[in-house]
Amino acid sequence: MITGERMAAVDENAAALGVPRKQLMESSGHAVAREIREIADPGDRVAVVAGRGNNGGDAFVAARFLDEYEVTTLLLGRAELIGTEIGRENWAALQRAGYETREVTDSSAFALPEADVVVDAMLGTGISGDLREPAATAARAIDEADATVVAVDVPSGFDADGGDYADNGVEADRVVTFHDSKPGLDDLEATVTVADIGIPAAAERFVGPGDVDLARPNGRDGRPYVIGGGPYTGAPALAAQAALRAGAELSFVAAPDAVAGEIQGYAEDLIVQPYESDRLAPDRVDDLLETAERYEDVVVLGPGLGSADETLAAVRQFLSSYTGPAVVDADALAVVPEIETEATLVCTPNRRELARMGGPDTDSLRDAADEIEDFAAELGHVVLAKGVDDVATDGERTRVCRTGAPGMKVGGTGDLLAGIVAALLEHADPLDAAAAAAYVNGRAGERLADDGSMGFLASEMLAEIPAALWGGADE
Structure with a gap:
């Protein structure tokens, strides 16, 4: 059907x-x-x-x-x-x-x-x-x-x-x-x-340009809310900027005040909302939930948060209470298998994070696509597993994305992917958003690698996202 x-x-x-x-x-x-x-x-x-x-x-x-x-x-x-x-x-x-x-x-x-x-x-x-x-x-x-x-x-x-x-x-x-x-x-x-x-x-x-057409925004819309930062600052900034490049109207970052200024320094386009702390902790969750539920459209939870016990406790608390759509990435992924939530989640693990979540431990995500599908069905959420080939599945339907370049092993490309998913999730079914985002992220890397270079940075891929999404997805 x-x-x-x-x-x-x-x-x-x-x-x-x-x-x-x-x-x-x-x-x-x-x-x-x-x-x-x-x-x-x-x-x-x-x-x-x-x-x-x-x-x-x-x-x-x-x-x-x-x-x-x-x-x-x-x-x-x-x-x-x-x-x-x-x-x-x-x-x-x-x-x-x-x-x-x-x-x-x-x-x-x-x-x-x-x-x-x-x-x-x-x-x-x-x-x-x-x-x-x-x-x-x-x-x-x-x-x-x-x-x-x-x-x-x-x-x-x-x-x-x-x-x-x-x-x-x-x-x-x-x-x-x-x-x-x-x-x-x-x-x-x-x-x-x-x-x-x-x-x-x-x-x-296999994900193709038709999948991009299915998820592509018709215009600027949406206000992704990135909850990240603490030990790391570049990750939430990259995710938030990628969301803007993929069509978001505004992009917010909630971060500890100890690093908020540094995150703001990456791009004047971001709206950084600091809270008093040096890392995410449970006493901050109620305020973040109120903002996420009342004002924003999609949450990106995880980039740069770190894995401190109190941070993971805060992530559990947030996801247990949140009811909207969210992209869960990086260290925040560890708590997903153990919580019950009414939220609509797109989880974006790399292959090591996938194994730690209880999914298949494999060097080839493409070969393990059926196992990842079974894991997503058990988890009850969309999984976008990142690797040489990306696998997106909702537990019933599975897409394999083959775009990308070896140079994308550089740090930060997964943060870009999380931001693109968030922007597309404003308009598309979660699986469609995940599959299209993987294609667009991979095409952005391919565009930089056309000359054979492997020395590009994740931050340089930002400028290629609009062409990959709107102007060059099938080039």
Whole structure:
């Protein structure tokens, strides 16, 4: 089962692996044509009603495989407004080859040809809510027709993310859906065929640019709250700056007053909130909780805190009471297996920290991905294990991220990752945020290592985060 939103990401990942959408569209159209051949006799009339997205493009391809039928393809809208280049190419191919095509530019003039089979390719995944014109008029005509209705991927009006169905959606008799079933399709009174269109398993398993699209912020938003510092000062500063580079509106750091000034000195962009102490202790937790619950969006807990007994006691107290989303990193990770919390946690251990938490002790996180998944299921939180290959899992779904460079062994890159996760967690599902953050962090390192250098610093990676997230994730 895969949602429409996730399916779009997998399509993009497949393209990055060398299987372009044009090739997938050809396979999808062929699958629709196969379905029609199973239910129609040669010479039967087939009416294709297509929209201007890739769903319509799939149907344009299908029409080319149906020469033994009388096929008429109706496009809802003007051809020059078809939304993708591959859709326009396949529409043009129909016209150049002399297939019967019509453009419907006025819903009041819509007329469905007499047909034995109607192909519904108006709206695919990613579209939800009641149908608007001209699709609404076309849907009424399709439902009233004395014909077998074959929907491409999902019936128009069907929400492939939530399984909801618009009141005026198309009532399909058959559905040809691609790669995997979509939520709610099995509940329809329709025969559902899942067509393998050649998407490699790696497009789902390995994190790619599609995962970044899924988690990317639409604009600046969010105010991550980094609770860190004490023995170390650079870690919380790096995490907070990375959150800003990944789209956060503001970035706060709560730190002992003994080091607050030093943390502020790293960047004037940070809002540093000092508290009286030289390290985090239990008597500070109530104030931090009040601030985190009332004013901030996502907490980053751990960078630079150290492992003093009173600090770990404070971490236990904080996590036991906190109810919001949090990224837990560094020494704070040690307490996670022993506490119960209502918080939504993304834990970001390196392989040694993972083993100390009770997870697998391995030199290759990628080879141990299934064991890490089992550990995350037992833990009850998302785990983003950091290594040569990063593994992100929520205990049911697992992604492996292969971006990165050897130079990223330098200290501080894990702090950057924690900050990026926090920024993306404002907008995305925890697993999606973790997977995309790993990809972006790795790409930032790759961009610096393009000249073969291994001498870059974590602080230098900060400037590469925006390009990796918005401008160059698939370069």
